[in-house]
Amino acid sequence: MPGLAGSKMSTTVIAHLRDRQHAHLAELCEFLAIPSISMDPAHTADMAMAARWLADRLRGAGMSHTEIIPTSGHPIVFSEWLDAGPTAPTLLIYGHYDVQPADPVDAWHTPPFAPTASNGNLYARGASDDKGQVMAAVAALEAWLHATGRLPINVRLIVEGEEETSSVGLRHFVHSEADRLRCDAVLMVDSSMLTPQHPLILYGTRGNCYLEITVRGPASDLHSGTFGGAVENPFNVLVRLLASLQDGETRRVKVPGFYDRVRAMDDAERRLMASLPLSDAVLLAMTGAPALAGEAGFSAIERATIRPTLDIHGISGGFTGPGKKTVIPAQATAKLSMRLVPYQDPQDIAQRVTDFLHHQAPPTVSLNVRVLSASRPVLVDYRAAAVQAASQAFEQAFGAPAACMIGGGTLPIAADFQEALGAPLVITGFGLPDDNMHAPNEKLNLSCFFRGSEMIAHYLPMLAAFS
Template sequence: MLDSALNFARNNRQSHLSGLCDWLRIPSISTQPEHASDVRAAAEFAAHYLRDMGMSKVEIRETKGHPVIYAEWLNLQPGTFNLPTLLIYGHFDVQPTDPDEEWTRPPFEPVIEGDNLYARGASDDKGQAFAVLAALESYFNAGGKLPVNVKVLLEGEEEVTSPNLFPYIREHVDELKADAILIADQDMLDPQHPVIMWGVRGNLYTEIEVRGPAHDLHSGTFGGAVDNPFNVLVHLLARLQDEKTRKVLIPNFYDKVEELYEEERALISQAPINDQVGLYLTGASALGGEEGYPLAERVSVRPTLEIHGIAGGFTGEGSKTVIPAKATAKVSMRLVPNQDPEEVFESLKSFLESICPETVKLDVRIIGRAHAVKIDYKSPEVQAAANAYEQGFGYKPIYLRGGGSLPIVDEMIKALSVPDRDIPVVMIGFGLPDDRTHAPNEKFYIPNFYHGIETVIHYLEIFKNI
């Protein structure tokens, strides 16, 4: 059945690409209320595809926000009760398109140029999710069944931190039980270096607000009489990080940060991630980051602090001499295993309160949080993915810890693990670092799409025998 599934995938590449393009035309932007119907349309598209291919149960289920899709195919034939069960996770929502003026192609009208497919969601995550679904379709068309039991969970709120998926998982633990979880929502280093992620960083996203006068004031009349909230805010932000070493200065921030084992450090150092690559990918004139650690570690296994935006006052054209009533900053911290987002938040809040002058009011709020995760890369389920990559792409994978955050990973491990054994989470992906995910002109490298389908076909066959 393996060979027949591979043949089907290779003979139907254009059909799979066309199906992906149809999905990409749906502007399923989860963070914008005006696109709620589009998020639902994207769910309906995926559900229709799953039903047509042969999944025995496919349901669109409601949450307090956007819907989720649950599908399953369980082989109940005599002699097949010991087949392992794989839970597949993906998402069908996408990021907003702004700044729209920087798109050189319509974000929701897929365009193929050379080997690249341009559209919002092409790489994150519709393209990668569709590759997994196309692998399932290939098996159904090859033999009318799958080699293992499969459950599929697709959501429409990943880009807004999955607020309603977490309670859904907790309420459906028995239904979602599986022997392993497969997630395809990652980048490769390049087409010759597939990646297995054996961990992701956590995240603490905060909003810091400084309030001064009751309303905006004329700086000529009141300058020197009150503290400007912007002046105070930038001083507070500057105290959060050492200007030379780039160490985070929040008290106790590093207390629970674990250092790498030598074997782990050697594993990460195998990746061709160096300063030259960093300069090429970022376009920066020079690299920054925490002193004392190579780039490959700074972007994956070390905690960071970033300011994402500052709002308030006057930013229009021309001049307006105003002392704003308030100033707000968005600040996040990428966290590593053992750093608890709640504990870090309390340290941040206490530190800012201790250095904030009494002339203003300070409010520090949590916008979002996620725990870091580290996975046993030696587990048979993960090693099966390494084998599948070799078959699908022709290259051995690199093992990395991801710099981004996937809150769903920690949630699934907590909810679906059994006593004394965490459920294995296999994190693979077919994107590339220059796919411009979350940015204008997002793309997906089409050969990776085809090789990704074949990789998942191989993974299901290998997983069957674990």
């Protein structure tokens, strides 16, 4: 394996995939029509329906064992085919069937849960993140099983329903049932390519530390005409606290010790990153901002991937309606998060920020800092066989090997896989940067979807050859 016989088999499998593109698109539309919004309790039944739909689909694809595993939240879909024998490698494929809310719904040009194909794209919530990517994997497994009666290696597939809500159930499962997930590599299909012609593998991701900071002042909202000037306004204090976290000139986080554990890139990595088609001009065009901004001494793509950040996401309290109201609010709350890089520890960072804020808060208010989530950054050796085989599989399917970089986003479950399974992670996917993941008008490029299936079909025998 693969040798000539493997090569011939791959050809048969790819032909099978191409014959069935129309069917794969129709099936994906069915899957996307289920509004599996994990963070909205009103969609709990839709979550269960999406899990059942996927499990049925996997049984139809010919997987030997498929089950729906309940969790404290939404269920996990687990499926496996282990008949390649004990000496063959085992690949664990990961994805998720839950989606982000569709808000603001008015901003969609087509209904978010009525998938619509147009100009080579499929528009729907979840098209790219992550149902389309999951279905690309399902199609590849089915093609091997239907066209050849078997898979070239052992495969486990785990598709969770809580990726958009912190993967609580799966994190528990990964640690408590690691044996059922034993594998030689993990293929995570939940990210994007650089362009339709440039595949991408992430050899790490940033972590995240998400905080909610509340400043409480008067017992109830007060009128600024009556009390303004004599009582602390929680907003006035909150903006001072928030402003103290970051230097306005250097954009460095000012919390003591924040950068202590930040890993420097080595020269090889820095060259790898400089070779990416992601110049500052390219990133600026993608943002539409007046100018880029960030930590001095780093390129934009470095700032967005291998450097930590601090972003305020929202501030609530008081009055934000049309017109004006002169309220001194009883409390003001900010949501902020920090993207963390290897080897920063999110719990340590949360504690440092909390201490830093409490140290400054005046006795005229009470301050509460809540950790809403803490996800560790991940680092993989990009020279690992599983990564290199994936890059070659991309070359077969897309005509170009994959670029390698550390991703700026966070895959909370990745750190758990790494810790519990000890296998190399191949973090990749078939989305595109302009897919509007988490935004209105999410789409999937259909060419990436079909080629993504082929990439996985190629990857299975290649991983066997590398092992």
